[in-house]
Amino acid sequence: MIPAAFDYHRPADLAGAVRLLAEHGDEALVVAGGHSLIPMMKLRMAQPGHLVDLRAIESLRGVRVEGGTVTIGAMTTQAEVIASGPLVDACPILREAALQIADPQIRNLGTVGGNAANGDPGNDLPAVMLALDARYTLEGAGGRREVAAREYYEGAFATAREDGEILTAIRFEAPPAGHGCAYEKQKRKVGDYATAAAAVILARSGGTCTHASIALTNLADRPLLAAEAGAALAGTAAGEAEIAAACAAAQAIAEPVSDGRGSAAFRTRLTGVIVRRAIERALATAA
Amino acid sequence: MTHMHVNLKVNGREVEVRAEPRTLLIHLLREHLDLTGPHIGCDTGHCGACTVDLDGRSVKSCMVFAAQVQGAEVTTIEGIAGDGGAPHPLQEAFREHHGLQCGYCTPGMIVRAWRLLEENPDPDEEAIRYGISGNLCRCTGYQNIVKAIRAAADEMNAARETEQ
Numbered sequence: 001m002i003p004a005a006f007d008y009h010r011p012a013d014l015a016g017a018v019r020l021l022a023e024h025g026d027e028a029l030v031v032a033g034g035h036s037l038i039p040m041m042k043l044r045m046a047q048p049g050h051l052v053d054l055r056a057i058e059s060l061r062g063v064r065v066e067g068g069t070v071t072i073g074a075m076t077t078q079a080e081v082i083a084s085g086p087l088v089d090a091c092p093i094l095r096e097a098a099l100q101i102a103d104p105q106i107r108n109l110g111t112v113g114g115n116a117a118n119g120d121p122g123n124d125l126p127a128v129m130l131a132l133d134a135r136y137t138l139e140g141a142g143g144r145r146e147v148a149a150r151e152y153y154e155g156a157f158a159t160a161r162e163d164g165e166i167l168t169a170i171r172f173e174a175p176p177a178g179h180g181c182a183y184e185k186q187k188r189k190v191g192d193y194a195t196a197a198a199a200v201i202l203a204r205s206g207g208t209c210t211h212a213s214i215a216l217t218n219l220a221d222r223p224l225l226a227a228e229a230g231a232a233l234a235g236t237a238a239g240e241a242e243i244a245a246a247c248a249a250a251q252a253i254a255e256p257v258s259d260g261r262g263s264a265a266f267r268t269r270l271t272g273v274i275v276r277r278a279i280e281r282a283l284a285t286a287a
Numbered sequence: 288m289t290h291m292h293v294n295l296k297v298n299g300r301e302v303e304v305r306a307e308p309r310t311l312l313i314h315l316l317r318e319h320l321d322l323t324g325p326h327i328g329c330d331t332g333h334c335g336a337c338t339v340d341l342d343g344r345s346v347k348s349c350m351v352f353a354a355q356v357q358g359a360e361v362t363t364i365e366g367i368a369g370d371g372g373a374p375h376p377l378q379e380a381f382r383e384h385h386g387l388q389c390g391y392c393t394p395g396m397i398v399r400a401w402r403l404l405e406e407n408p409d410p411d412e413e414a415i416r417y418g419i420s421g422n423l424c425r426c427t428g429y430q431n432i433v434k435a436i437r438a439a440a441d442e443m444n445a446a447r448e449t450e451q
Protein backbone atom coordinates (compact mmCIF):
# COMPACT_ATOMS: atom_id res chain seq x y z
CA MET A 1 0.00 0.00 0.00
CA ILE A 2 1.60 3.23 -1.16
CA PRO A 3 0.49 6.51 0.40
CA ALA A 4 -0.13 9.63 -1.70
CA ALA A 5 2.92 11.84 -2.32
CA PHE A 6 3.76 14.64 0.09
CA ASP A 7 6.41 17.23 0.80
CA TYR A 8 8.46 16.46 3.89
CA HIS A 9 9.57 19.03 6.48
CA ARG A 10 11.73 18.52 9.55
CA PRO A 11 11.74 21.81 11.48
CA ALA A 12 14.42 22.18 14.17
CA ASP A 13 12.22 24.01 16.66
CA LEU A 14 8.61 24.48 17.67
CA ALA A 15 8.35 27.96 16.13
CA GLY A 16 9.40 26.50 12.78
CA ALA A 17 6.78 23.75 13.03
CA VAL A 18 4.02 26.22 13.95
CA ARG A 19 5.03 28.43 11.01
CA LEU A 20 4.91 25.52 8.54
CA LEU A 21 1.47 24.49 9.77
CA ALA A 22 0.18 28.05 9.47
CA GLU A 23 1.65 28.38 5.98
CA HIS A 24 0.16 25.17 4.60
CA GLY A 25 -3.17 25.21 6.45
CA ASP A 26 -5.27 22.08 6.16
CA GLU A 27 -2.85 20.68 3.56
CA ALA A 28 -0.40 19.92 6.37
CA LEU A 29 -0.32 17.34 9.16
CA VAL A 30 2.26 16.76 11.82
CA VAL A 31 3.85 13.34 12.13
CA ALA A 32 5.16 12.09 15.46
CA GLY A 33 5.81 8.32 15.62
CA GLY A 34 3.67 7.81 12.52
CA HIS A 35 2.13 4.62 13.87
CA SER A 36 -1.45 5.84 13.62
CA LEU A 37 -0.91 8.28 10.75
CA ILE A 38 1.09 6.10 8.34
CA PRO A 39 -1.54 3.31 8.36
CA MET A 40 -4.18 5.98 7.59
CA MET A 41 -2.01 7.37 4.79
CA LYS A 42 -1.51 3.89 3.33
CA LEU A 43 -5.29 3.50 3.21
CA ARG A 44 -5.46 7.03 1.74
CA MET A 45 -7.83 7.99 4.53
CA ALA A 46 -5.28 10.74 5.15
CA GLN A 47 -3.58 12.47 2.21
CA PRO A 48 -1.60 15.39 3.58
CA GLY A 49 0.28 17.41 0.95
CA HIS A 50 2.81 18.41 3.59
CA LEU A 51 4.13 16.33 6.46
CA VAL A 52 5.71 18.24 9.33
CA ASP A 53 7.92 15.85 11.31
CA LEU A 54 8.37 16.80 14.98
CA ARG A 55 11.29 14.42 15.59
CA ALA A 56 14.06 17.04 15.61
CA ILE A 57 12.38 19.32 18.17
CA GLU A 58 14.26 18.58 21.39
CA SER A 59 11.97 20.71 23.58
CA LEU A 60 9.11 18.26 22.95
CA ARG A 61 10.98 15.33 24.51
CA GLY A 62 11.36 14.04 28.03
CA VAL A 63 9.61 13.60 31.34
CA ARG A 64 9.86 15.91 34.36
CA VAL A 65 8.57 15.19 37.85
CA GLU A 66 8.80 18.35 39.96
CA GLY A 67 7.14 18.57 43.33
CA GLY A 68 3.93 16.72 42.66
CA THR A 69 3.63 17.85 39.05
CA VAL A 70 4.40 15.56 36.14
CA THR A 71 5.12 17.00 32.69
CA ILE A 72 5.50 14.70 29.69
CA GLY A 73 6.80 16.16 26.42
CA ALA A 74 4.57 15.19 23.50
CA MET A 75 7.39 13.45 21.58
CA THR A 76 8.33 11.20 24.49
CA THR A 77 7.92 7.67 23.18
CA GLN A 78 5.73 5.06 24.81
CA ALA A 79 8.88 2.98 25.43
CA GLU A 80 10.51 5.94 27.20
CA VAL A 81 7.49 6.24 29.52
CA ILE A 82 7.82 2.56 30.42
CA ALA A 83 11.52 3.05 31.23
CA SER A 84 11.21 6.36 33.11
CA GLY A 85 11.91 5.57 36.78
CA PRO A 86 10.67 8.83 38.35
CA LEU A 87 7.47 8.77 36.29
CA VAL A 88 6.80 5.12 37.08
CA ASP A 89 7.33 5.84 40.81
CA ALA A 90 5.00 8.85 40.77
CA CYS A 91 2.33 7.38 38.53
CA PRO A 92 2.60 3.64 37.82
CA ILE A 93 -0.66 3.45 35.83
CA LEU A 94 1.01 5.12 32.85
CA ARG A 95 3.61 2.38 32.60
CA GLU A 96 0.96 -0.28 33.03
CA ALA A 97 -1.19 1.19 30.25
CA ALA A 98 1.75 1.87 27.93
CA LEU A 99 2.87 -1.76 28.26
CA GLN A 100 -0.50 -2.78 26.84
CA ILE A 101 -0.13 -0.65 23.71
CA ALA A 102 0.79 -2.74 20.67
CA ASP A 103 4.25 -4.34 20.93
CA PRO A 104 7.88 -3.36 21.65
CA GLN A 105 8.69 -2.16 18.11
CA ILE A 106 5.65 0.11 17.91
CA ARG A 107 6.22 1.57 21.38
CA ASN A 108 9.78 2.44 20.34
CA LEU A 109 8.44 5.00 17.86
CA GLY A 110 4.85 5.66 18.97
CA THR A 111 4.67 8.77 21.15
CA VAL A 112 2.60 9.79 24.14
CA GLY A 113 1.56 12.99 22.37
CA GLY A 114 0.52 11.19 19.20
CA ASN A 115 -1.52 8.69 21.19
CA ALA A 116 -3.23 11.46 23.17
CA ALA A 117 -3.68 13.97 20.31
CA ASN A 118 -4.95 11.49 17.73
CA GLY A 119 -8.58 11.13 18.88
CA ASP A 120 -8.93 7.46 17.94
CA PRO A 121 -11.31 5.98 20.56
CA GLY A 122 -9.14 2.83 20.53
CA ASN A 123 -6.06 4.60 21.89
CA ASP A 124 -5.22 3.56 25.43
CA LEU A 125 -3.60 6.66 26.95
CA PRO A 126 -6.56 9.08 26.65
CA ALA A 127 -8.65 7.26 29.29
CA VAL A 128 -5.65 7.32 31.63
CA MET A 129 -5.33 11.07 31.04
CA LEU A 130 -9.04 11.52 31.85
CA ALA A 131 -8.62 9.56 35.07
CA LEU A 132 -5.57 11.68 35.98
CA ASP A 133 -7.41 14.91 35.05
CA ALA A 134 -4.42 15.83 32.86
CA ARG A 135 -4.07 19.11 30.98
CA TYR A 136 -2.87 19.38 27.39
CA THR A 137 -0.76 22.32 26.25
CA LEU A 138 -1.53 23.32 22.66
CA GLU A 139 0.55 25.79 20.70
CA GLY A 140 -0.34 27.39 17.37
CA ALA A 141 0.07 30.59 15.42
CA GLY A 142 -2.53 32.15 17.74
CA GLY A 143 -0.44 31.40 20.84
CA ARG A 144 -0.47 28.85 23.62
CA ARG A 145 -3.47 27.50 25.54
CA GLU A 146 -4.33 24.68 27.88
CA VAL A 147 -7.22 22.28 27.46
CA ALA A 148 -8.32 19.73 30.03
CA ALA A 149 -8.11 16.16 28.73
CA ARG A 150 -11.68 15.83 29.99
CA GLU A 151 -12.72 18.48 27.45
CA TYR A 152 -10.44 17.48 24.57
CA TYR A 153 -12.25 14.49 23.05
CA GLU A 154 -15.39 15.31 21.06
CA GLY A 155 -15.90 12.21 18.93
CA ALA A 156 -13.99 9.80 16.71
CA PHE A 157 -10.97 11.78 15.45
CA ALA A 158 -12.72 15.00 16.48
CA THR A 159 -10.92 16.91 19.22
CA ALA A 160 -10.67 20.40 20.67
CA ARG A 161 -7.33 20.84 18.87
CA GLU A 162 -7.53 23.35 16.00
CA ASP A 163 -5.76 22.69 12.68
CA GLY A 164 -2.35 24.25 13.05
CA GLU A 165 -2.07 23.59 16.77
CA ILE A 166 0.57 21.27 18.16
CA LEU A 167 0.20 19.37 21.41
CA THR A 168 3.47 20.20 23.13
CA ALA A 169 3.12 18.69 26.60
CA ILE A 170 0.81 16.87 28.99
CA ARG A 171 0.73 17.91 32.63
CA PHE A 172 -0.96 16.49 35.70
CA GLU A 173 -0.70 16.34 39.47
CA ALA A 174 0.67 12.95 40.50
CA PRO A 175 -1.87 10.97 42.51
CA PRO A 176 -1.04 10.92 46.27
CA ALA A 177 1.63 8.52 47.56
CA GLY A 178 0.08 5.17 48.42
CA HIS A 179 -2.73 5.51 45.87
CA GLY A 180 -4.00 2.43 44.09
CA CYS A 181 -4.37 2.12 40.34
CA ALA A 182 -4.99 -0.34 37.55
CA TYR A 183 -5.47 -0.35 33.78
CA GLU A 184 -7.44 -3.43 32.76
CA LYS A 185 -7.60 -4.10 29.04
CA GLN A 186 -9.32 -6.96 27.32
CA LYS A 187 -7.97 -7.58 23.83
CA ARG A 188 -7.97 -10.48 21.42
CA LYS A 189 -4.20 -10.63 20.98
CA VAL A 190 -0.98 -8.64 21.36
CA GLY A 191 -1.16 -5.52 19.21
CA ASP A 192 -4.94 -5.28 19.25
CA TYR A 193 -6.98 -2.31 20.37
CA ALA A 194 -9.20 -2.85 23.40
CA THR A 195 -12.45 -4.80 23.24
CA ALA A 196 -12.99 -2.87 26.46
CA ALA A 197 -10.58 -1.25 28.89
CA ALA A 198 -10.80 0.70 32.14
CA ALA A 199 -8.46 2.96 34.09
CA VAL A 200 -8.99 3.25 37.84
CA ILE A 201 -7.10 5.52 40.23
CA LEU A 202 -8.17 5.66 43.86
CA ALA A 203 -6.90 6.63 47.29
CA ARG A 204 -7.72 5.17 50.70
CA SER A 205 -7.40 6.53 54.20
CA GLY A 206 -8.22 4.32 57.14
CA GLY A 207 -11.05 2.16 55.87
CA THR A 208 -12.45 4.85 53.56
CA CYS A 209 -11.94 5.29 49.83
CA THR A 210 -11.29 9.04 49.78
CA HIS A 211 -11.08 9.49 46.03
CA ALA A 212 -11.79 7.42 42.91
CA SER A 213 -11.65 8.25 39.24
CA ILE A 214 -12.59 5.80 36.54
CA ALA A 215 -12.36 6.14 32.75
CA LEU A 216 -13.09 3.83 29.81
CA THR A 217 -11.34 3.05 26.49
CA ASN A 218 -13.01 2.05 23.20
CA LEU A 219 -16.52 1.88 24.62
CA ALA A 220 -17.88 4.92 22.77
CA ASP A 221 -16.76 7.24 19.95
CA ARG A 222 -14.44 8.90 22.52
CA PRO A 223 -12.82 7.96 25.83
CA LEU A 224 -15.33 8.27 28.67
CA LEU A 225 -14.90 9.60 32.19
CA ALA A 226 -17.17 7.45 34.35
CA ALA A 227 -17.80 10.19 36.90
CA GLU A 228 -20.77 8.49 38.56
CA ALA A 229 -18.84 5.26 38.90
CA GLY A 230 -16.06 7.13 40.73
CA ALA A 231 -18.62 8.90 42.92
CA ALA A 232 -20.14 5.55 43.89
CA LEU A 233 -16.86 4.62 45.59
CA ALA A 234 -15.65 7.95 46.96
CA GLY A 235 -16.39 8.48 50.64
CA THR A 236 -17.39 4.85 51.18
CA ALA A 237 -15.67 1.74 52.48
CA ALA A 238 -15.66 0.47 48.86
CA GLY A 239 -17.32 -2.77 49.86
CA GLU A 240 -19.19 -5.19 47.62
CA ALA A 241 -22.33 -3.03 47.31
CA GLU A 242 -20.42 0.10 46.32
CA ILE A 243 -18.23 -1.79 43.82
CA ALA A 244 -21.37 -3.25 42.22
CA ALA A 245 -22.89 0.24 42.03
CA ALA A 246 -19.73 1.63 40.40
CA CYS A 247 -19.67 -1.15 37.81
CA ALA A 248 -23.33 -0.59 37.00
CA ALA A 249 -22.76 3.15 36.62
CA ALA A 250 -19.83 2.59 34.24
CA GLN A 251 -21.77 0.03 32.24
CA ALA A 252 -24.69 2.45 31.92
CA ILE A 253 -22.62 5.03 30.00
CA ALA A 254 -20.88 2.57 27.63
CA GLU A 255 -22.01 2.91 24.01
CA PRO A 256 -19.81 0.45 22.14
CA VAL A 257 -20.41 -0.50 18.51
CA SER A 258 -20.67 -4.08 17.28
CA ASP A 259 -17.49 -4.98 15.42
CA GLY A 260 -14.93 -7.76 15.01
CA ARG A 261 -14.19 -7.51 18.73
CA GLY A 262 -17.72 -8.42 19.76
CA SER A 263 -21.34 -7.35 19.71
CA ALA A 264 -22.40 -4.13 21.39
CA ALA A 265 -24.29 -6.20 23.98
CA PHE A 266 -21.19 -8.27 24.78
CA ARG A 267 -18.91 -5.24 25.04
CA THR A 268 -21.42 -3.44 27.26
CA ARG A 269 -21.59 -6.42 29.59
CA LEU A 270 -17.79 -6.66 29.50
CA THR A 271 -17.57 -3.04 30.70
CA GLY A 272 -18.92 -4.03 34.10
CA VAL A 273 -16.54 -6.98 34.28
CA ILE A 274 -13.33 -5.09 33.49
CA VAL A 275 -14.28 -2.14 35.70
CA ARG A 276 -14.73 -4.57 38.59
CA ARG A 277 -11.35 -6.18 37.91
CA ALA A 278 -9.69 -2.77 37.74
CA ILE A 279 -11.32 -1.55 40.97
CA GLU A 280 -10.41 -4.72 42.86
CA ARG A 281 -6.82 -4.57 41.69
CA ALA A 282 -6.55 -0.84 42.45
CA LEU A 283 -7.90 -1.45 45.96
CA ALA A 284 -5.38 -4.24 46.46
CA THR A 285 -2.47 -1.99 45.44
CA ALA A 286 -3.57 0.99 47.58
CA ALA A 287 -1.62 1.40 50.80
CA MET B 288 9.00 17.48 -3.69
CA THR B 289 9.17 14.48 -5.99
CA HIS B 290 12.50 13.02 -4.96
CA MET B 291 15.05 13.64 -2.25
CA HIS B 292 18.51 12.41 -1.44
CA VAL B 293 18.43 10.30 1.68
CA ASN B 294 21.76 9.77 3.38
CA LEU B 295 21.99 7.05 5.97
CA LYS B 296 24.22 4.33 7.30
CA VAL B 297 23.10 0.79 6.58
CA ASN B 298 24.97 -2.16 8.09
CA GLY B 299 27.93 0.09 8.80
CA ARG B 300 28.14 1.52 5.27
CA GLU B 301 27.28 5.13 4.32
CA VAL B 302 24.74 5.15 1.49
CA GLU B 303 22.87 7.79 -0.47
CA VAL B 304 19.54 6.91 -2.02
CA ARG B 305 17.38 9.04 -4.30
CA ALA B 306 13.82 8.32 -3.27
CA GLU B 307 10.43 9.89 -2.80
CA PRO B 308 9.75 10.96 0.79
CA ARG B 309 6.79 8.56 0.86
CA THR B 310 8.98 5.56 0.04
CA LEU B 311 8.74 3.17 2.95
CA LEU B 312 11.96 2.14 4.65
CA ILE B 313 11.24 -1.52 3.83
CA HIS B 314 11.07 -0.65 0.10
CA LEU B 315 14.16 1.51 0.33
CA LEU B 316 16.07 -1.43 1.80
CA ARG B 317 14.71 -4.13 -0.48
CA GLU B 318 14.39 -2.28 -3.78
CA HIS B 319 16.97 0.50 -3.68
CA LEU B 320 19.67 -1.28 -1.69
CA ASP B 321 18.95 -4.93 -2.62
CA LEU B 322 18.75 -5.93 1.03
CA THR B 323 16.01 -8.52 0.72
CA GLY B 324 16.52 -10.04 4.17
CA PRO B 325 13.78 -7.96 5.81
CA HIS B 326 10.44 -9.25 4.50
CA ILE B 327 7.03 -7.71 3.97
CA GLY B 328 4.35 -9.79 5.68
CA CYS B 329 1.37 -7.62 6.48
CA ASP B 330 2.28 -4.05 5.51
CA THR B 331 0.22 -2.86 8.51
CA GLY B 332 2.66 -2.98 11.42
CA HIS B 333 1.36 -6.22 12.89
CA CYS B 334 3.62 -9.11 11.86
CA GLY B 335 7.19 -7.93 12.46
CA ALA B 336 8.66 -9.63 9.36
CA CYS B 337 10.05 -6.22 8.32
CA THR B 338 11.80 -5.58 11.67
CA VAL B 339 15.14 -3.77 11.47
CA ASP B 340 17.27 -1.88 13.96
CA LEU B 341 16.99 1.91 13.66
CA ASP B 342 19.36 4.04 15.77
CA GLY B 343 19.61 1.30 18.38
CA ARG B 344 15.93 0.39 18.59
CA SER B 345 13.86 -2.34 16.96
CA VAL B 346 11.28 -0.91 14.57
CA LYS B 347 8.95 -2.12 11.85
CA SER B 348 10.32 -0.77 8.59
CA CYS B 349 6.92 -0.85 6.85
CA MET B 350 5.83 1.93 9.27
CA VAL B 351 8.67 4.40 8.59
CA PHE B 352 9.11 6.77 5.63
CA ALA B 353 12.43 7.15 3.82
CA ALA B 354 12.36 10.86 4.65
CA GLN B 355 12.29 10.03 8.36
CA VAL B 356 15.54 8.03 8.23
CA GLN B 357 17.64 10.90 6.85
CA GLY B 358 20.85 10.73 8.91
CA ALA B 359 19.90 7.49 10.67
CA GLU B 360 21.74 4.24 11.25
CA VAL B 361 20.02 1.00 10.20
CA THR B 362 20.98 -2.63 10.77
CA THR B 363 19.29 -5.49 8.93
CA ILE B 364 19.77 -9.25 9.15
CA GLU B 365 22.52 -8.85 6.53
CA GLY B 366 24.50 -6.76 9.02
CA ILE B 367 24.67 -8.98 12.06
CA ALA B 368 26.98 -11.80 10.92
CA GLY B 369 30.52 -11.81 12.33
CA ASP B 370 33.82 -11.11 10.60
CA GLY B 371 34.19 -12.92 7.30
CA GLY B 372 30.48 -13.76 7.24
CA ALA B 373 30.59 -16.25 10.13
CA PRO B 374 27.02 -16.71 11.38
CA HIS B 375 26.07 -14.77 14.49
CA PRO B 376 25.44 -16.96 17.58
CA LEU B 377 21.71 -16.23 17.15
CA GLN B 378 21.82 -17.52 13.58
CA GLU B 379 23.69 -20.63 14.73
CA ALA B 380 21.22 -21.20 17.55
CA PHE B 381 18.18 -20.84 15.28
CA ARG B 382 19.69 -23.50 12.99
CA GLU B 383 20.70 -25.79 15.83
CA HIS B 384 17.39 -25.57 17.72
CA HIS B 385 15.07 -25.56 14.70
CA GLY B 386 13.99 -21.97 15.36
CA LEU B 387 12.67 -21.73 11.82
CA GLN B 388 10.67 -23.72 9.32
CA CYS B 389 9.68 -21.67 6.25
CA GLY B 390 12.00 -18.87 7.33
CA TYR B 391 9.68 -16.01 6.45
CA CYS B 392 9.64 -14.50 9.93
CA THR B 393 13.28 -15.32 10.68
CA PRO B 394 15.15 -12.18 9.56
CA GLY B 395 12.81 -9.97 11.59
CA MET B 396 12.79 -12.39 14.49
CA ILE B 397 16.59 -12.58 14.71
CA VAL B 398 17.15 -8.83 14.33
CA ARG B 399 14.60 -8.27 17.11
CA ALA B 400 16.23 -10.96 19.29
CA TRP B 401 19.63 -9.34 18.62
CA ARG B 402 18.43 -6.03 20.07
CA LEU B 403 16.60 -7.81 22.89
CA LEU B 404 19.87 -9.46 23.99
CA GLU B 405 21.61 -6.06 23.88
CA GLU B 406 18.89 -4.65 26.14
CA ASN B 407 18.80 -7.70 28.41
CA PRO B 408 21.67 -10.19 28.00
CA ASP B 409 20.09 -12.73 30.35
CA PRO B 410 16.34 -12.85 29.65
CA ASP B 411 14.16 -15.56 31.17
CA GLU B 412 11.52 -17.28 29.09
CA GLU B 413 8.85 -14.71 29.92
CA ALA B 414 11.12 -11.81 28.95
CA ILE B 415 11.94 -13.52 25.66
CA ARG B 416 8.29 -14.15 24.84
CA TYR B 417 7.37 -10.59 25.76
CA GLY B 418 10.35 -9.22 23.85
CA ILE B 419 9.34 -10.94 20.61
CA SER B 420 5.60 -10.30 21.01
CA GLY B 421 5.68 -8.01 17.97
CA ASN B 422 6.95 -10.80 15.70
CA LEU B 423 4.54 -13.41 14.40
CA CYS B 424 5.57 -16.89 13.28
CA ARG B 425 2.99 -19.10 11.62
CA CYS B 426 5.18 -22.22 11.53
CA THR B 427 7.14 -23.02 14.65
CA GLY B 428 4.73 -22.44 17.51
CA TYR B 429 7.50 -20.28 19.05
CA GLN B 430 8.87 -22.99 21.39
CA ASN B 431 12.04 -23.52 19.41
CA ILE B 432 12.47 -19.81 18.77
CA VAL B 433 12.44 -19.19 22.51
CA LYS B 434 14.91 -22.07 23.02
CA ALA B 435 17.18 -20.71 20.31
CA ILE B 436 17.26 -17.21 21.78
CA ARG B 437 17.97 -18.59 25.25
CA ALA B 438 20.75 -20.80 23.87
CA ALA B 439 22.28 -17.85 22.00
CA ALA B 440 22.19 -15.79 25.20
CA ASP B 441 24.12 -18.54 27.03
CA GLU B 442 26.60 -18.80 24.19
CA MET B 443 27.19 -15.05 24.05
CA ASN B 444 27.48 -14.71 27.84
CA ALA B 445 29.99 -17.57 27.97
CA ALA B 446 32.03 -15.97 25.17
CA ARG B 447 32.00 -12.67 27.06
CA GLU B 448 33.26 -14.37 30.23
CA THR B 449 36.09 -16.08 28.39
CA GLU B 450 37.13 -12.75 26.95
CA GLN B 451 37.38 -11.11 30.38
Ligand SMILES: Cc1cc2nc3c(=O)[nH]c(=O)nc-3n(C[C@H](O)[C@H](O)[C@H](O)COP(=O)(O)OP(=O)(O)OC[C@H]3O[C@@H](n4cnc5c(N)ncnc54)[C@H](O)[C@@H]3O)c2cc1C
Pocket residue numbers: 029030031032033034035036037038039054074075100101102103106109110111112113114115117118122123124125165166167168191192193194331332333350
Ligand atom coordinates in the same frame (compact mmCIF):
# COMPACT_ATOMS: atom_id res chain seq x y z
C1 LIG C 1 -0.09 -2.62 14.76
C2 LIG C 1 -0.45 -1.46 15.64
C3 LIG C 1 -1.07 -1.70 16.85
C4 LIG C 1 -1.40 -0.64 17.70
N1 LIG C 1 -2.02 -0.92 18.88
C5 LIG C 1 -2.34 0.09 19.71
C6 LIG C 1 -2.98 -0.16 20.97
O1 LIG C 1 -3.21 -1.31 21.35
N2 LIG C 1 -3.30 0.90 21.74
C7 LIG C 1 -3.03 2.18 21.37
O2 LIG C 1 -3.32 3.10 22.12
N3 LIG C 1 -2.42 2.45 20.20
C8 LIG C 1 -2.08 1.43 19.37
N4 LIG C 1 -1.46 1.73 18.17
C9 LIG C 1 -1.22 3.13 17.82
C10 LIG C 1 0.10 3.63 18.38
O3 LIG C 1 0.08 3.69 19.80
C11 LIG C 1 0.44 5.04 17.86
O4 LIG C 1 1.82 5.20 18.08
C12 LIG C 1 -0.28 6.19 18.50
O5 LIG C 1 -1.67 6.04 18.45
C13 LIG C 1 0.01 7.50 17.76
O6 LIG C 1 1.21 8.00 18.16
P1 LIG C 1 2.28 8.42 17.06
O7 LIG C 1 3.37 9.10 17.78
O8 LIG C 1 2.64 7.21 16.29
O9 LIG C 1 1.46 9.49 16.21
P2 LIG C 1 1.27 9.72 14.65
O10 LIG C 1 0.80 8.49 14.00
O11 LIG C 1 2.48 10.38 14.10
O12 LIG C 1 0.10 10.80 14.70
C14 LIG C 1 -1.25 10.44 14.97
C15 LIG C 1 -2.15 11.65 14.73
O13 LIG C 1 -1.95 12.63 15.72
C16 LIG C 1 -1.42 13.83 15.17
N5 LIG C 1 -0.34 14.23 16.08
C17 LIG C 1 0.71 13.46 16.50
N6 LIG C 1 1.46 14.13 17.38
C18 LIG C 1 0.90 15.35 17.53
C19 LIG C 1 1.20 16.50 18.31
N7 LIG C 1 2.25 16.51 19.14
N8 LIG C 1 0.41 17.57 18.19
C20 LIG C 1 -0.67 17.55 17.37
N9 LIG C 1 -1.02 16.51 16.62
C21 LIG C 1 -0.25 15.41 16.70
C22 LIG C 1 -0.95 13.49 13.78
O14 LIG C 1 -1.08 14.59 12.88
C23 LIG C 1 -1.89 12.35 13.40
O15 LIG C 1 -3.09 12.87 12.93
C24 LIG C 1 -1.10 0.69 17.31
C25 LIG C 1 -0.46 0.94 16.10
C26 LIG C 1 -0.13 -0.11 15.26
C27 LIG C 1 0.55 0.18 13.96
Ligand code: FES
Pocket residue numbers: 326327328329330331332333334335336337338347348349350
Ligand atom coordinates in the same frame (compact mmCIF):
# COMPACT_ATOMS: atom_id res chain seq x y z
S1 FES D 1 5.33 -6.06 7.14
FE1 FES D 1 5.87 -4.62 8.64
S2 FES D 1 4.94 -5.41 10.40
FE2 FES D 1 4.24 -6.79 8.88
Ligand code: FES
Pocket residue numbers: 386387388389390391392393423424425426427
Ligand atom coordinates in the same frame (compact mmCIF):
# COMPACT_ATOMS: atom_id res chain seq x y z
S1 FES E 1 9.30 -20.02 10.26
FE1 FES E 1 7.59 -19.77 8.95
S2 FES E 1 6.71 -17.96 9.73
FE2 FES E 1 8.21 -18.38 11.19
